[in-house]
Amino acid sequence: MAHDRSLDLFANRFELTRHVVTLLNEDPPPERILYLHGLGGNGKSLLLRHLEKHCCLRTDRWENVRDAPDPELLERLAEHGRQVPVARIDFGARPAGENRPQEAFSALFMLKRQLALHGIATPRFDFAAITYLHKLGFDIAHRVPELFPRGEVNIALDIADAVLALPVLRVGQQLFQMLNTRMDKAFTRRRMQRRPSQQDAANILALVPEPDLLHELPRLFAKDLNDAAGDHARIVLLFDTHEAFFGEAIGDADSLIHADKLMRDEWLRCLLGHLDLGAGIIAIVAGRTRPPWPSAPVFPIPERYIDHRLVGHLTTADATQYLTLAGITDPAMQAALVNYASTAPDEVHPYFLGLCADVALAAGSRLDPADFATLVDKERDLARRLLQ
Structure with missing residues (x-):
């Protein structure tokens, strides 16, 4: 990865940096989404990259780090802290191949591949994604290596083999017994225990791929992360350039109330709304203006669950x-x-x-x-x- 010189030139932002470091280290965890807003060019994207690279650390010696002067806080944290799982998406990035950050299916896989580097598994989401591809007739053998982390490709293909052999249009006890037998063989062969429950598999197989199963993917992903939070004190999700969902309309606050605009980030609201923030999942979103989430007709996020912080000009x-x-x-x-x-x-x-x-x-x-x-x-x- 190329060296990011802009991070070497990062200047202060001590108040925001300290706030995020505190969220990662003080218990109990916060139960609000941190939303960073400010004018274009104020450095929100650089701030998120700074948080990802330097601030996603947790220490057992927080009492020795907490009172450090601002210029020394991150240095002391790096000395005593350990990396927590973190993933970042920039909604304004140009789509490329399987990386299409504004689309739910692709964006969730972008998060998955990053979190897999920290040992986080998403069994419900994996099974649902493979079922979705199968029901729509995609070439799974071709798509799986492009979507899944390298270390998970073989088990994903085994799951695909189990699903491909099923008469997917039939739903019943005999079908689930057949699936369990095939899944048992696959997971035993790979010596892996992570797998969706029979009830989860039944619910997933019963859904039509579009729109029902596609709309379920963010909730299933959130449920997997909630389970993973039991093994990680904190999991950090960073989302940049939220205004990219709305195009030029972001400058007109009133236009964002329209349902067609709010549908564009519906999957993101679904994901955020189903995360167990109290279990230690930290969600940080950056955009130019405050989000119209409380007024969304589907998956609204009330103001009391949003911590708004301004990213202003430099002093x-x-x-x-x-x-x-x-x-x-x-x-x-x-x-x-x-x-x-x-x-x-x-x-x-x-x-x-x-x-x-x-x-x-x-x-x-x-x-x-x-x-x-x-x-x-x-x-x-x-x-x-x-x-x-």
């Missing part, structure tokens, strides 16, 4: 630190760049500042700090329109 001190990390150390140049990227006193737009820093680094000694003061208002206005 002048944070912006100056960022420039220092980026290699711009001349105080006069720092002051000029911070002043030019400021939208209000002590409020510096992170993305705009980054663009300015790139210009300054590329120009080197050819650029004088005074040059930024001579830029005409038309250029500044154009940049503001672009950022909006």
